[in-house]
Every structure is written in C-alpha cells, then in structure tokens.
Amino acid sequence: MRSLLLERTFRKLFAAGYEITSPQSTDYNCIAWAAHDIHHKWWPNDYGYWPGWVKREETIPSFIRAFRLLGYRECGDSCRQFGYEKVAVYAIGKAPKHMARQLLDGSWTSKLGDAEDITHYTLDAVESYGPAPFYGEYGAPVVYMRRLLVVSWVVRFIQFVWWKVR
Amino acid sequence: MMQDAATSSLHLWLGCPPRPRVVEDYVRKLPKVLRCKYEFASSLSPAKTTSGTSRHKRDKAIQNWIVRAQFENIPVQQSIAVQPRPIETRFHELADNWSQNTWHVSSITDLRAHPSYKKIIEMGWDVVPLLLRDLQQTHRFWFPALSEITKVRPFDPGDAGNVKRMSDAWIAWGKKKRLI
Numbered sequence: 001m002r003s004l005l006l007e008r009t010f011r012k013l014f015a016a017g018y019e020i021t022s023p024q025s026t027d028y029n030c031i032a033w034a035a036h037d038i039h040h041k042w043w044p045n046d047y048g049y050w051p052g053w054v055k056r057e058e059t060i061p062s063f064i065r066a067f068r069l070l071g072y073r074e075c076g077d078s079c080r081q082f083g084y085e086k087v088a089v090y091a092i093g094k095a096p097k098h099m100a101r102q103l104l105d106g107s108w109t110s111k112l113g114d115a116e117d118i119t120h121y122t123l124d125a126v127e128s129y130g131p132a133p134f135y136g137e138y139g140a141p142v143v144y145m146r147r148l149l150v151v152s153w154v155v156r157f158i159q160f161v162w163w164k165v166r
Numbered sequence: 167m168m169q170d171a172a173t174s175s176l177h178l179w180l181g182c183p184p185r186p187r188v189v190e191d192y193v194r195k196l197p198k199v200l201r202c203k204y205e206f207a208s209s210l211s212p213a214k215t216t217s218g219t220s221r222h223k224r225d226k227a228i229q230n231w232i233v234r235a236q237f238e239n240i241p242v243q244q245s246i247a248v249q250p251r252p253i254e255t256r257f258h259e260l261a262d263n264w265s266q267n268t269w270h271v272s273s274i275t276d277l278r279a280h281p282s283y284k285k286i287i288e289m290g291w292d293v294v295p296l297l298l299r300d301l302q303q304t305h306r307f308w309f310p311a312l313s314e315i316t317k318v319r320p321f322d323p324g325d326a327g328n329v330k331r332m333s334d335a336w337i338a339w340g341k342k343k344r345l346i
Contacts, residue, residue: 049328
C-alpha cells in the first residue's frame with residue numbers, strides 16, 4: 001500500500017522502498033516503537049514516558065542511557081548481524097528526532113509521529129533535512145545500538161509483565 | 167538641482183530658512199458631508215468623552231456615517247476595524263494547520279514549538295473548553311498547551327506518556343470544573 005502523503009514528506013521513501021504495516025495511532029511514537037512499547041509516547045520531558053532512573057534531557061546521551069537499560073550497547077554500523085537486534089537514533093545536530101528498529105530480515109521499522117508504522121528497506125529512506133527550524137525533520141542516523149536477541153526476548157517479557165501490573 | 171543648491175545657499179546667506187514645499191496629496195477624498203460627519207465622530211474619541219450624552223452623540227454619528235457610506239456604496243472596510251473572528255473558528259484553523267504540519271513529528275518539543283501551537287496557547291483560558299472537547303474526540307496532543315494555560319497537571323507523573331490516562335485525567339478535571 002502506498003501513501004502519497006508519506007512520499008511527499010519523505011522524498012527518498014519511494015525510491016528506497018517501503019510498506020505500511022499498521023493503522024494510524026496517537027498512543028505511541030517512534031521511540032516507544034523502537035523499544036517495543038505501544039502504550040506510551042516516549043520523550044524525555046514532562047509529557048512523555050522516560051525510564052525513571054534516566055535523567056530527562058533531550059540529548060543523545062540521554063537516549064543512549066535509556067536504551068542501555070533495555071540491554072542495548074553502542075555499535076559501529078547498521079549492518080545486519082546474526083543474533084542481534086539493532087536500533088538507530090536520528091538527530092539534527094545534538095537534538096535527537098527519531099528512532100528506527102531493525103527487523104530480523106535486515107529491514108527497518110519506524111513509527112512516523114501520529115501516522116502509521118512502516119517497514120523501510122534502508123535507513124536513509126526517512127532521512128530528511130529542511131530549512132530551519134526543522135519542523136518535523138528527522139535528520140540522519142547518528143548512533144547505532146544493538147542487543148542480543150535473547151536479551152531482547154527477556155526484556156520484552158519483563159516490560160510486558162511490568163505494564164500489565166501497572 | 168542647481169537651482170535648489172543656489173536657493174539654499176541664498177537662504178543661508180540671507181539667514182532665513184527656506185519655505186517648506188507644499189506637497190499635493192492625490193488621495194481621493196470622501197464627499198464633503200461624509201467627511202465632516204466622520205471627522206466629527208472620530209474627534210469625539212472615547213478618551214475625550216466622559217459623559218453619557220457625548221458618548222451617545224459619537225455613537226450616533228458613527229452609525230449615521232456607516233449607514234450613509236453603505237447606502238452610497240463606499241468601501242467602508244478600509245476605515246472600520248475588521249471584526250474579530252469567533253474563537254472557535256480560529257482555534258479549529260490553527261489546530262488543523264498544526265496537525266497538517268506535524269502529523270509525522272515524534273518529538274514533543276517540536277510539536278510544542280510549532281507557531282500554530284504557540285498561538286493556541288496565547289489564546290489563553292477561552293480556548294481550554296475547546297482543547298478539552300478536541301482531546302475527547304481526537305486524542306490530539308494538547309497536554310502541554312493545557313498545562314501551560316491552566317498551570318495545572320491533573321494526571322499522575324507516573325502516567326506521563328500514556329495518552330489514554332492523561333486524556334482521562336484532563337477530561338475528568340474539565341468536567342469537575344464544568345468546562346465541558
């Protein structure tokens with residue numbers, strides 16, 4: 001399924017190839033989607049969810065610290081590695097803007113704001129720059145993190161139980 | 167140019183300033199009757215008028231002038247202040263503009279920084295019932311705007327990021343305050 005609105009906003013999307021994989025939702029955002037959470041909007045300020053013991057500041061180190069708690073560690077590239085799950089942090093300058101998560105087949109999945117989840121085959125498909133003050137631009141991937149798939153299953157189970165209890 | 171320079175030097179020599187040149191204005195003037203009435207009406211400004219009688223006179227003169235101008239098909243919009251649009255229309259315009267421009271944005275800071283969002287916040291308390299009604303219907307991210315206007319945060323800090331719980335808390339608050 002194609003969306004002209006998506007293609008008009010992200011100019012590289014059509015050329016890179018993509019697929020819409022969910023209906024629109026306002027319940028969660030791209031950071032939550034990268035963390036396998038569909039119940040919260042993650043953002044390090046007063047109106048978003050952020051892991052309690054990580055300082056709420058809109059910086060790349062704060063994002064790294066939050067994802068380290070989920071078992072991720074920084075790595076050098078976005079290549080697919082057997083037995084690992086990767087995430088990429090998009091930023092403009094020092095301000096984080098978006099996150100994407102790698103699927104088992106090496107493609108990437110992103111939640112686009114309040115719109116749909118998409119699977120895109122390259123990371124640069126949702127890369128975007130524009131004139132200041134960058135309303136809605138995602139910038140480019142600047143940090144890659146990975147975790148073992150086994151760790152991923154354990155963490156996701158703990159997250160599931162935690163949210164059920166809450 | 168030469169003449170101007172010569173005249174100015176002559177005036178300097180004589181020690182008196184040159185006469186100011188009268189500039190013709192080519193603005194089309196209103197008919198005499200209308201202009202007089204308008205001038206009379208505008209001369210009685212609210213600052214000058216204190217008594218009820220003179221205020222009444224001024225209002226009547228303005229009304230007469232408007233009626234006459236409309237009758238004679240004179241464009242009155244140029245001189246009369248444009249009526250402000252109802253707050254609901256303005257809110258919906260701004261909210262739609264904000265949604266159209268930020269549907270793909272994940273950063274809450276960027277959502278708040280959009281000019282339309284800021285304008286909605288600047289509208290103040292009048293817009294709170296509209297925000298709550300919109301939140302009830304569309305679940306758009308009005309939480310920062312509501313908090314900034316009302317200086318209240320009715321939801322539990324642990325529920326931050328949970329859109330459904332935050333919405334419920336705000337709607338309950340609105341009902342308690344009889345805003346919706």
